[in-house]
Amino acid sequence: MDKLHINQLVGSIQFELLPKLRIKSVNPHDPIQVSYIPTPWNLLGTGNYAAVFYHPNYPNLVVKIYAPGRSGFEEEVEVYQRLGSHPAFSECFYAKDGFLILRRLYGTTLYDCMNLGIPIPRKVIQDIDKALDYARDRGLFPHDIHGRNVMMYNGRGLVVDISDFLDEEECSKWENLKKAYYLLYRPLISPLRLKVPYGVLDVVRKSYRAVGNFKTRCEKLLTMFKREQKQNRGVR
Numbered sequence: 001m002d003k004l005h006i007n008q009l010v011g012s013i014q015f016e017l018l019p020k021l022r023i024k025s026v027n028p029h030d031p032i033q034v035s036y037i038p039t040p041w042n043l044l045g046t047g048n049y050a051a052v053f054y055h056p057n058y059p060n061l062v063v064k065i066y067a068p069g070r071s072g073f074e075e076e077v078e079v080y081q082r083l084g085s086h087p088a089f090s091e092c093f094y095a096k097d098g099f100l101i102l103r104r105l106y107g108t109t110l111y112d113c114m115n116l117g118i119p120i121p122r123k124v125i126q127d128i129d130k131a132l133d134y135a136r137d138r139g140l141f142p143h144d145i146h147g148r149n150v151m152m153y154n155g156r157g158l159v160v161d162i163s164d165f166l167d168e169e170e171c172s173k174w175e176n177l178k179k180a181y182y183l184l185y186r187p188l189i190s191p192l193r194l195k196v197p198y199g200v201l202d203v204v205r206k207s208y209r210a211v212g213n214f215k216t217r218c219e220k221l222l223t224m225f226k227r228e229q230k231q232n233r234g235v236r
Helices: 003-017 073-083 110-116 122-137 173-192 198-235
Strands: 022-024 033-036 042-046 050-054 061-066 092-096 099-103 150-153 156-159
Touching: 003 061, 003 092, 003 099, 033 042, 073 092, 073 099, 073 122, 110 150, 110 173, 110 198, 122 156, 122 173
Parallel strands: none
Antiparallel strands: 022 033, 042 050, 050 061, 061 099, 092 099, 150 156
């Protein structure tokens, strides 16, 4: 990427976007709120810690800005440094003062594909699997990979959000999504070209999160119980 091009965008961010932009995070488990965006900037999407914007004069770049008080910026910078350049991931060209300039990824999330009835070929799933293996080979831990964090573009798979790739805690979201893809989507939803309403998808998503949280709490309680039992046997 041309350095002059990046420097021009940095100037626009620092003098046009940041002084007037209004974003805040109310709850770390909900997307951040954006109340004002200066012209001609546009909002591309929001996450729980940051929002992504683009300028019409720089169509192939996006700016990811962390909300005040939210951590994770330094960790995301490190992840992009380890990933380097890979077709299934974005690439970081600049990172400073709580914002990153990234290569823009075009496509449709698998979540939206389900809603729109857009066929998801097996190659997309295979591409994402290979991309996650690539990340593991670089000492990363693919985490929080779900239908809204992966996309399809021209029949190929892309990974959108890598911000939690330093989290070593085991995460089974991608494996569970693949099971649903092979056991439910391919034999039933895909052949019938079914369009799944967002309301149904949201219920499934929230139910999955609730079950996952309940499972985690149960595992922690079981670990504590086993530890106490062992300590009690040692006292005797």
